[in-house]
Amino acid sequence: MIDVTDLVVSYGTATALDHVTLSVRQGEMVALLGPNGAGKSTLANTLAGILAPVSGTVRIGGRLALIPEGRQLFPDMSVADNLALGGWRSGQRDPSAVYELLPRLAELAGRRAGVLSGGEQQMVAFGRAMMARPEALVVDELSLGLAPTVTADLAAHLAELNREHGLTVLLIEQNARLAFELCHRAYVLESGRLVAEGESAELAEDPRVASAYLGGAIT
Amino acid sequence: MSAFLSYLLNGLAVGCAIALIASGLVVIHRVTGVVNFAQGTFAVVAGLCASSLLGMGLPHGLSEVAAVLAGAVAGLLTGLAAIGRRGTSPLSALIVTLGVGVLAYAVEIVLWGDQPRSAPGLAGSVTIAGARIQTQHLLVICVTAATFVLIALFFGRTYLGKALTACASNPYAARVVGIDTRRMGLLAFAIGGLLGGLAGVLITPLRPISFDTDVTLIVNGFAAAVFGALTRPVITLIGALLLGVAETMAAGYGYGSHQLEVALGLMILVMIVQASRRSTIHEETV
Known part of the structure; x- marks a missing residue:
């Protein structure tokens, strides 16, 4: 691969x-x-x-996706928007499959990514990479x-x-x-x-x- | 009192035109990090196009739309020159935009000559609370308000707008998710051209435009954009309106020949304040 x-x-x-x-x-x-x-x-x-x-x-x-060092989120955007942009390549904008995999992200969807804890941010980075259907x-x-x-x-x-x-x-x-x-x-x-x-x-x-x-x- | 209100309303219209120029600067700077000194040129190109097309007998509406699109094309071409090559630094790109502005002088003189040109706009005037305001001024205010709402919706609600914002927020992360940041930069330049073009088309009926009008436009637009730290559209709009009103008041109360100096003075003041504020923040975080 x-x-x-x-x-x-x-x-x-x-x-x-x-x-x-x-x-x-x-x-x-x-x-x-x-x-x-x-x-x-x-x-x-x-x-x-x-x-x-x-x-x-x-x-x-x-298809390959990267979870970069230091999460590298879009800090001023919501978790939902961060996830949606993760689907830029794959054309997948609906994050429900990722919410199923990481249910915590559904709870955080409306929060700004920049204010989350390190662990939550890493989860967003994980979810964002999965949006590319890698x-x-x-x-x-x-x-x-x-x-x-x-x-x-x-x-x-x-x-x-x-x-x-x-x-x-x-x-x-x-x-x-x-x-x-x-x-x-x-x-x-x-x-x-x-x-x-x-x-x-x-x-x-x-x-x-x-x-x-x-x-x-x-x- | 009615003179004051009249200056205020006309000043707001002038401020709106400045805001359109400044918002183009902000859009391009946010997405690409480049300060685009050719921003005034887009307005000049669109204004001169509108004047020619209307002169050729094309109907209103069509002429103005075509002229605004010419501004967008000028923006795209400037973008190709400034950031078309991968790895061009924002500083080099800034120098390229200055060069494009100078080159545009030559092209504009060949195509339109060096005499100011005007274009018919909305005729007549309306009276609001005892103050007379030209209908064209009202049009400028309405179009600018609608444009700012559309820009806010585009960047805040649409997927493409969010991708553009992503390039501004974290270019590396944008590339990680597969966004072509160079192409997005070119799109930003085209949008900047569109906004500049809109300003040009709206102001040409108010004050004749010539190849070197871009200097006044960019000085005013830059002053407003700097007020918004080149990144914040709403603060930029406020800055532009304040500037427009201050200039019109200065002209109205007898300092007509000093409009540009007012803009330059305010710009330098804002830049000094911004620079000292930024270094304070920097020191706090270090």
Whole structure:
């Protein structure tokens, strides 16, 4: 569903992604780990078509939606309008399917997006991405700045969509515990290069990954 | 008292024309971040077109609509020049709009000459509470009121209007959901052209228009738009009405040759106040 081959993306003279190759099969849920500045968001924006690659190829086998880092809502607009604009590409303006998936959003529909809590805003960003009726979803930092219970709630929705509707997911995370729990496979990106990849269980055993992302041995 | 009321009503009409120019500036700035100094040109193009079309014997209504559309086309062409290339910064685009304004002088002189032209508008006048007001002035006020209502409905209620607002609110997020921000910017320029054109068509019967009338128009429009911080249409409307009334009062009470200075003085005052207010806010958030 998502095939990235030998991708190079740069900002002027600074190379953000250096010959990255990765793939996510249809219906798969894969994690991408890495510290700040590794190039994770650059990859997300390139997959969404917002950034253009210098070289290499990006192939997407269906409709792709992005939940960007920092939610990126339209703060002065209502939740309902934010959702409606999420359907710009798909032509879907009626949010009832998203309300069914995330009933809390129906209660928030008339509120201004900018005044909501972080968790509620992330839910709006989630709902807005789902309005595009995506076959593949790229989630950039689901857990950033959110309380663990809120993250767990959103992660459960994501897992359900993956399991029951076959939604392909690339989960970009700094929280490796969450990523390994949700995804069976993961990539590790550092300074624009992929430095590790494999089954989540194996990566969690890898001492380098464990010390960098899990704060030592897994308990 | 009736002189005062008369100046007030005429001032409101002048303010309405300024408001149309200013609202075009605001629409373009909100969506693209570009300050469009060719905004006065759209009014001049439309005004001169209306004068020519009516001179050719085309009926009222059709001539005015065609002239307003010419303003929209001028807006779209300016947009293509200013933001047509991807990655043009708002500052570069601003310089391009200045260039377009200068180029337009040459085109207008070739097409229409350098003498002021007028166009017939609504003849006659009506008396309101003892004050006489030209019918054309009343038309300007009514059309402007209707236009502002339509703009508010378009941006607040329609899907396309909300997409345009989205580009203004968070351009990155707009691109995330798949909105082509460049195309939306061009649409904003066309709407700006339409609004400028409307102003031009409405004022040409009141004061003859020539290729360089755009300077007066843009100075007044910019002063009002700055009053609304280039983003808030309602405050801009209030600013434009205040400016129109202040200028007309100044002219009415014997300072007729200083209208532009009034606008410039108010504009600089507002800019200084706005700039100091903004830096205070900035310091508070840092």
